[in-house]
Amino acid sequence: MKTNLLEVCYLIGSVTFILGLKMMGNAKTARKGNLIGAAGMIIAILGTIVLFVKKDEAGVVDPNYTVPTLIYGMIGGAILLGTIIGWLAAKKVQMTKMPELVSIFNGMGGACAALIGLMEYGKNVGHTGSSIAIVLGIIIGSISFAGSVIAFLKLNGTMNQPIRLPAYNILNTVVMIAVFAFGGYLVFGQINSHMLLCALFGAALIYGVLFTVPIGGADMPVVISLLNSFTGLAAAFGGFLYGNKVMLTGGILVGSAGTLLTLVMCKAMNRPLSNVIFGAFGGGSAVAGPGSDAKGSIKDISVSDLAVLMNYSKKIVIVPGYGLAVAQAQHVIHELELLLEERGVEVKYAIHPVAGRMPGHMNVLLAESNVAYEKLVEMDDINPEFEQTDVVLVVGANDVVNPAAKTDPSSPIYGMPILEVNRAKNIIINKRSMNAGYAGIDNLLFYDPKSSMFFGDAKKALTELVAELKTM
Amino acid sequence: MELIRHAFSFFGHHQELIYFIILSVFVGIEVIGGVPTVLHTPLMSGANAIHGVVIVGAIYVMLNVNPSNMLALCLGFLAVLLGTLNVVGGFVVTDRMLEMFKKK
Numbered sequence: 407m408k409t410n411l412l413e414v415c416y417l418i419g420s421v422t423f424i425l426g427l428k429m430m431g432n433a434k435t436a437r438k439g440n441l442i443g444a445a446g447m448i449i450a451i452l453g454t455i456v457l458f459v460k461k462d463e464a465g466v467v468d469p470n471y472t473v474p475t476l477i478y479g480m481i482g483g484a485i486l487l488g489t490i491i492g493w494l495a496a497k498k499v500q501m502t503k504m505p506e507l508v509s510i511f512n513g514m515g516g517a518c519a520a521l522i523g524l525m526e527y528g529k530n531v532g533h534t535g536s537s538i539a540i541v542l543g544i545i546i547g548s549i550s551f552a553g554s555v556i557a558f559l560k561l562n563g564t565m566n567q568p569i570r571l572p573a574y575n576i577l578n579t580v581v582m583i584a585v586f587a588f589g590g591y592l593v594f595g596q597i598n599s600h601m602l603l604c605a606l607f608g609a610a611l612i613y614g615v616l617f618t619v620p621i622g623g624a625d626m627p628v629v630i631s632l633l634n635s636f637t638g639l640a641a642a643f644g645g646f647l648y649g650n651k652v653m654l655t656g657g658i659l660v661g662s663a664g665t666l667l668t669l670v671m672c673k674a675m676n677r678p679l680s681n682v683i684f685g686a687f688g689g690g691s692a693v694a695g696p697g698s699d700a701k702g703s704i705k706d707i708s709v710s711d712l713a714v715l716m717n718y719s720k721k722i723v724i725v726p727g728y729g730l731a732v733a734q735a736q737h738v739i740h741e742l743e744l745l746l747e748e749r750g751v752e753v754k755y756a757i758h759p760v761a762g763r764m765p766g767h768m769n770v771l772l773a774e775s776n777v778a779y780e781k782l783v784e785m786d787d788i789n790p791e792f793e794q795t796d797v798v799l800v801v802g803a804n805d806v807v808n809p810a811a812k813t814d815p816s817s818p819i820y821g822m823p824i825l826e827v828n829r830a831k832n833i834i835i836n837k838r839s840m841n842a843g844y845a846g847i848d849n850l851l852f853y854d855p856k857s858s859m860f861f862g863d864a865k866k867a868l869t870e871l872v873a874e875l876k877t878m
Numbered sequence: 879m880e881l882i883r884h885a886f887s888f889f890g891h892h893q894e895l896i897y898f899i900i901l902s903v904f905v906g907i908e909v910i911g912g913v914p915t916v917l918h919t920p921l922m923s924g925a926n927a928i929h930g931v932v933i934v935g936a937i938y939v940m941l942n943v944n945p946s947n948m949l950a951l952c953l954g955f956l957a958v959l960l961g962t963l964n965v966v967g968g969f970v971v972t973d974r975m976l977e978m979f980k981k982k
Contacts, residue, residue, distance in 0.1 A: 431913035488962025496970035515964035656931035662906030
């Protein structure tokens with residue numbers, strides 16, 4: 407009876423996860439979807455605690471077994487403590503710190519999966535299937551944990567440069583082989599050794615660090631998304647171990663959805679995943695020529711014309727986007743801001759909530775180059791100011807300024823609040839090429855008569871602009 | 879030969895699970911497909927909360943722990959704590975992100 411009821415709880419949990427994720431795919435229902443998922447999670451957790459039945463090794467139910475109060479107390483204590491810390495961290499932390507927070511929560515899940523594996527291994531020596539699930543759970547969970555911690559430190563600014571270790575490839579390969587060797591030996595040698603288990607755990611942690619360390623800060627959203635799907639996989643292996651359906655659904659759902667999401671993110675950056683993980687950061691990506699069907703004409707503006715225009719403006723608003731992050735142009739844009747302020751131009755930054763793919767991404771980036779916090783103005787506050795703005799400089803942003811979000815009901819971003827830059831007197835758009843933005847849609851703003859394109863890599867183009875301004 | 883027989887018997891024993899896994903993979907892909915790309919970040923965060931379901935495993939391990947095994951108790955406590963952080967933090971952060979989408 408209890409077992410059947412528990413299965414019902416898990417079924418409800420699984421369905422809410424699928425439903426919740428589906429609803430999160432639509433702006434109108436997204437928030438409700440998230441809450442539905444959370445409700446399902448609570449049902450699954452409570453069911454697990456309340457409806458527990460002890461089974462012996464052969465799977466026979468022991469009806470007389472009662473769980474010691476100490477254990478209930480510890481579970482309750484851990485949940486209470488985790489809820490308080492998690493809730494406070496998520497509620498109190500500034501919007502700017504959100505990417506880090508997502509990353510570190512992901513790492514917690516990975517660590518949890520790895521710990522389960524470490525605790526269960528001893529009981530399952532000799533069962534090949536279970537051992538494989540456990541060892542893979544430990545490996546993937548540890549990589550996800552260590553990788554998320556590094557991603558956290560990078561987004562945090564503690565580690566803000568991509569690090570190239572000497573003989574990185576050799577080191578990486580050696581550790582990877584070690585992980586597989588330890589894992590394979592444990593499973594197929596049917597070894598019950600704490601030492602070896604710890605060695606596997608340690609090697610997987612090191613691999614997780616090596617995996618994430620060389621990747622640059624702007625690629626972190628992709629890495630977090632990938633590690634997210636890793637943790638999903640680790641949870642699924644746990645589900646496989648216990649034949650637990652809700653862990654399986656939740657884990658696999660996140661594993662497959664997360665992998666797809668990662669690939670989509672990479673595609674939007676015009677870089678294959680392998681390039682993000684193994685490739686050198688920045689620079690080398692190809693610039694595609696103007697390829698979209700023109701809907702009107704596009705104007706170019708030269709560096710010197712732009713410098714003149716800016717020099718004689720009263721008010722300039724800079725709209726930073728993902729292109730700024732990719733080009734690592736946050737320092738030079740701060741230089742531009744200081745130069746203009748020196749000449750009596752009022753400069754502000756307009757921050758769209760989702761600019762840079764991670765909420766708070768732009769704030770983190772600009773804070774890194776010491777842009778004053780008061781200069782970063784949120785969307786609702788800056789939108790009324792565009793009317794009095796002489797020049798809007800859009801740097802590597804696209805979808806967040808696309809007027810289609812307001813005017814075109816068929817557009818995939820329709821309904822998303824945007825920065826209404828088209829109300830300004832002049833719009834300058836810095837882009838590497840005419841490629842569409844993250845959402846892969848055309849931007850009519852570029853064809854606006856008030857718009858001029860300022861092509862080039864953000865860092866290079868802005869450096870030229872600063873140099874030009876200095877001569878004036 | 880032995881290995882192949884092993885693999886087949888493994889499949890026979892876990893047939894339903896294997897079907898379940900394959901179908902779940904497709905559900906995951908299907909659920910994400912066709913989502914407007916601007917929602918990808920909150921979706922990632924929401925997915926992050928959902929894989930916190932690993933906490934169910936942690937609780938299960940903990941319920942089976944022998945109370946005289948201090949090491950296991952400590953590890954189990956830690957696992958449940960970490961899992962809770964993932965679940966609670968994940969859902970709350972996602973809610974805060976989605977709150978911004980509502981503002982018009």
